[in-house]
Amino acid sequence: xxxxxxxxxxxxxxxxxxxxxxxxxxxxxxxxxxxxxxxxxxxxxxxxxxxxxxxxxxxxxxxxxxxxxxxxxxxxxxxxxxxxxxxxxxxxxxxxxxxxxxxxxxxxxxxxxxxxxxxxxxxxxxxxxxxxxxxxxxxxxxxxxxxxxxxxxxxxxxxxxxxxxxxxxxxxxxxxxxxxxxxxxxxxxxxxxxxxxxxxxxxxxxxxxxxxxxxxxxxxxxxxxxxxxxxxxxxxxxxxxxxxxxxxxxxxxxxxxxxxx
Amino acid sequence: xxxxxxxxxxxxxxxxxxxxxxxxxxxxxxxxxxxxxxxxxxxxxxxxxxxxxxxxxxxxxxxxxxxxxxxxxxxxxxxxxxxxxxxxxxxxxxxxxxxxxxxxxxxxxxxxxxxxxxxxxxxxxxxxxxxxxxxxxxxxxxxxxxxxxxxxxxxxxxxxxxxxxxxxxxxxxxxxxxxxxxxxxxxxxxxxxxxxxxxxxxxxxxxxxxxxxxxxxxxxxxxxxxxxxxxxxxxxxxxxxxxxxxxxxxxxxxx
Numbered sequence: 001x002x003x004x005x006x007x008x009x010x011x012x013x014x015x016x017x018x019x020x021x022x023x024x025x026x027x028x029x030x031x032x033x034x035x036x037x038x039x040x041x042x043x044x045x046x047x048x049x050x051x052x053x054x055x056x057x058x059x060x061x062x063x064x065x066x067x068x069x070x071x072x073x074x075x076x077x078x079x080x081x082x083x084x085x086x087x088x089x090x091x092x093x094x095x096x097x098x099x100x101x102x103x104x105x106x107x108x109x110x111x112x113x114x115x116x117x118x119x120x121x122x123x124x125x126x127x128x129x130x131x132x133x134x135x136x137x138x139x140x141x142x143x144x145x146x147x148x149x150x151x152x153x154x155x156x157x158x159x160x161x162x163x164x165x166x167x168x169x170x171x172x173x174x175x176x177x178x179x180x181x182x183x184x185x186x187x188x189x190x191x192x193x194x195x196x197x198x199x200x201x202x203x204x205x206x207x208x209x210x211x212x213x214x215x216x217x218x219x220x221x222x223x224x225x226x227x228x229x230x231x232x233x234x235x236x237x238x239x240x241x242x243x244x245x246x247x248x249x250x251x252x253x254x255x256x257x258x259x260x261x
Numbered sequence: 262x263x264x265x266x267x268x269x270x271x272x273x274x275x276x277x278x279x280x281x282x283x284x285x286x287x288x289x290x291x292x293x294x295x296x297x298x299x300x301x302x303x304x305x306x307x308x309x310x311x312x313x314x315x316x317x318x319x320x321x322x323x324x325x326x327x328x329x330x331x332x333x334x335x336x337x338x339x340x341x342x343x344x345x346x347x348x349x350x351x352x353x354x355x356x357x358x359x360x361x362x363x364x365x366x367x368x369x370x371x372x373x374x375x376x377x378x379x380x381x382x383x384x385x386x387x388x389x390x391x392x393x394x395x396x397x398x399x400x401x402x403x404x405x406x407x408x409x410x411x412x413x414x415x416x417x418x419x420x421x422x423x424x425x426x427x428x429x430x431x432x433x434x435x436x437x438x439x440x441x442x443x444x445x446x447x448x449x450x451x452x453x454x455x456x457x458x459x460x461x462x463x464x465x466x467x468x469x470x471x472x473x474x475x476x477x478x479x480x481x482x483x484x485x486x487x488x489x490x491x492x493x494x495x496x497x498x499x500x501x502x503x504x505x506x507x508x509x510x511x512x513x514x515x516x
Contacts, residue, residue, distance in 0.1 A: 121356075129352035132314050136346040137366040137415075138338070 028146075028220050035140070035147030045148035053114040053149075053215070054156030058163065060113055061106045065164035068101050069093055069171025077180050089182075090190035093172030098199045099259075102164040103157075104251055107210035110157065111243040115218040118149055119239035122222025123232035131223070146223065149215045157211030158204040165203065202258040209254060210247050217243035263326060265290040265423065265455040266311065271320035272479075273306055280306050281317065282479025288472075293449055293456045295470030295487050297463075297501065299510060302476050304459040305349075308425050311457075313341050324423070342370065345421030345454075347445075349428040351412035353400035359386070359411050360396035366419045385414045388451075389444050406437040410444065417448045424449060426458035430465045442468040463502050466490055475501065477510070 470487030
C-alpha cells in the first residue's frame with residue numbers, strides 16, 4: 001500500500017470516469033439531436049410532449065412572470081426614487097423581463113416541473129424494462145422517447161417566454177399604475193420607447209437553448225437511471241439540478257455572445 | 262438439422278464478475294427450450310445478448326445461420342425483428358391503453374394502419390383469453406395475471422418465429438401460472454415458433470419446455486429433455502430442481 005500511488009490511482013480513476021461521462025453525454029445529445037431530423041418521426045409524441053412541457057407549465061410560468069414584474073416595479077421604484085429616476089421604471093421592467101428574467105425564470109420553473117417529470121417517466125420506463133421492450137418492438141427509444149421531447153422543449157420554451165414577457169410587463173404595469181400612481185398611457189409609452197426587437201429575440205433565442213437543456217437533462221438522467229425507486233429519485237434530482245445550473249451558465253455565455261460587441 | 266439459434270463461446274463480464282463464461286447452446290426450429298439456473302447466473306443476460314440489448318464480450322450468436330454479432334446493424338435488426346419477448350414484469354407501456362400496447366410492434370413496423378390497429382389488438386387479446394372491453398383499459402387497471410396475458414398478446418401480435426419468455430410465471434399464483442403456461446404452449450405451437458424460456462419454476466419448466474438447459478457458473482452444465490429435469494442424475498440439476506440445501510451450488514456460493 002503506497003499512499004502516493006493510491007492517490008494517483010484515485011485521481012486517474014476520477015478523470016477516466018469524468019471523461020467517460022462526458023463521452024456518454026455527448027453521444028446521447030448527438031444521437032437525440034440527429035433523431036429529430038432522421039425518420040421515423042413521431043408527431044403524436046411531439047404533441048404529447050408539447051402539452052406536457054408547454055401547456056401544463058403555463059400556470060406556473062405565468063404566475064412567476066406576473067409576480068416578478070410586480071416585484072421588479074416595486075424594487076425599482078424604491079431605488080430609482082432616490083435619484084428622481086422613476087420614469088425609467090417602465091424601461092427597466094420591460095428590458096429586464098424580456099432579456100433576462102423571462103427566459104431564465106421560465107427555464108428554472110419548467111426545469112422543476114417538466115424536466116423532473118421527464119426524468120421520472122423515463123427512469124421508471126428504464127427500471128421496469130419498458131425501454132428494453134421498445135427495442136424488441138422494432139422501435140429506437142432515442143427516436144421515440146428522446147428526440148420528440150428535445151424538439152418539444154425547443155418549440156415550447158419560446159412560446160412560454162412570450163407569455164412570460166407579456167405577463168411580466170403587465171405585472172410591472174399594474175403595480176406602477178395602481179399602487180405607485182403612474183399614468184397608464186405614459187407608462188406604456190415609456191415601456192415601448194426603449195424596447196427593440198433584439199431584446200425580445202435574444203430572450204427567445206435563450207429560451208430555445210434552455211428548452212433544449214431542460215429536455216436533454218431530463219431525458220439523459222432518466223434514460224440512464226438504475227436501481228428501483230431510489231435510482232429514479234436520484235435521476236429526477238440530477239435532472240433538475242444539472243438543468244438549473246446549465247441554464248444559468250449558458251445564460252451568461254449567451255448574454256456574452258448576444259449583447260457584447 | 263440446422264439450429265434456429267446457435268450460440269458458441271458466449272462470454273459476458275460486468276467488471277470483475279464473469280456472468281457468462283463460454284455458453285454453447287443450440288435451439289432447433291419449432292422446439293421450446295427452457296433455461297434454468299439460480300438467481301444471478303446470467304439467464305437474463307443470455308436472452309438479452311441474443312435480442313441485442315446487451316453486447317457480449319466474445320462468442321457468436323447465429324440466427325438462421327447468420328451471426329447477429331458480425332452482420333451489419335440493419336441486417337441484425339432484420340434478424341432480431343422476428344423475435345417476440347415476454348418480459349418478467351410485463352413491461353407494458355403505462356402511458357398507452359392496452360390495445361395500443363398490443364398493436365405497438367405492428368404499428369412500428371408499418372404492418373397495419375392505425376385505424377385497423379384496435380380491431381387487430383382485440384383479435385390477439387382474444388387469443389390469450391381477454392375480452393374486448395380490456396382493450397381500452399390502462400395497464401395499471403389490470404391484475405398481474407391480466408398484465409401477463411396482455412404482454413403475451415403483445416409478444417405474439419406480429420407472429421414472431423422466435424419467442425423469449427423471461428420468468429413467465431413469476432409473481433402469479435399456481436393456477437394463473439398454469440394458465441399462462443398453457444397460453445404460452447398454445448401460442449408457440451400455433452405460430453410454429455422456436456422459443457427460449459428462462460424460469461425458476463420447475464412445474465412451469467416441465468409444462469412449457471421440450472428441452473432444458475442448466476446454466477451454472479457461466480456455462481451450460483446440462484442439457485436434456487425437459488421431462489427429465491426432475492429425474493436428472495446430474496448433481497447440479499438434481500440439487501437445483503429439488504431445492505436441496507446441500508450440493509455443489511451451495512458450495513459455490515460459499516466461495
